[in-house]
Amino acid sequence: MYKHKASNKKQRTLAEIVIIVVLLAILMMSFIHYFFKQEDQLKQVGFNKVTQSFAGKVTAVHAQWFMDKQPNIVKAVFDNKVQPIKVNSKGWIDTTDDALACAKIWDIVIMEPMVLMKMPIAAVEVKKHNMDTGRICQFELPLGEYFQYNSQNGKVSGTLSRNYEP
Incomplete structure (x- = not known):
């Protein structure tokens, strides 16, 4: 009789473990689906956060340019590091290099690789640099x-939705 009770207890324990595993699997599936x-x-x-960060840093450099009496190179402080930043005659971040100019501007402003959640961010110069219109990246x-x-x-402007037409 003692052996019979012990085997019933083992079966009950095994059944409980199976139920727990099934419940955990259902919860994990729900989480993964969500x-x-x-x-x-x-x-x-x-990406919205990256856009806001980009715009904020560009504005901060421009403000520093005004405070420093409009030099060609602004010494901005980002993340407790002094960084010399080349600006154009109007005080906006730019580069004199034509090759990969937009990627260089990204590097100056964001100081991080061009990746968001393992997705690459492409930098394209939409409008080439000239004195009248500047460069559009x-x-x-x-x-x-x-x-x-x-x-x-x-x-700094754009869209965060694939369905949006400016």
């Missing part, structure tokens, strides 16, 4: 979200 369902939205929020994710930077007026 995560992948929200992944595009997470990427858009992340477009920074774009593969899904179509982008923002543009105009070195003539410092404007």
Whole structure:
């Protein structure tokens, strides 16, 4: 009789373990489904944050340019590091290099690799640099979200939705 009770207890324990594993599997499946369902939205929020950071740093450098009496190189402090930044005659971040100019501007402003959540960010010069219009750089994710930077007026604009038409 003692052996019979012990085997019933083992069977009950095994049944309890199976139930727990099944419940955990269901919870994990729900979490994974929810995560992948929200992944595009997470990427858009992340890219929005990058856009805001870019615009904020561009504005900060321009303000420093005014305070320093409009020099050709602004010494800006980002992350407790003094960084010399080349600006154009209007005080906006620019580079004299034509090869990969937009990637260099990204590097100056963001100081991070051109990647967001393992997705590459492309830097394309939409409008070539000239004295009248400046340079327009477009920074774009593969899904179509982008923002543009105009070195003539410092404007940062763009879209975070693939369905948006400016």
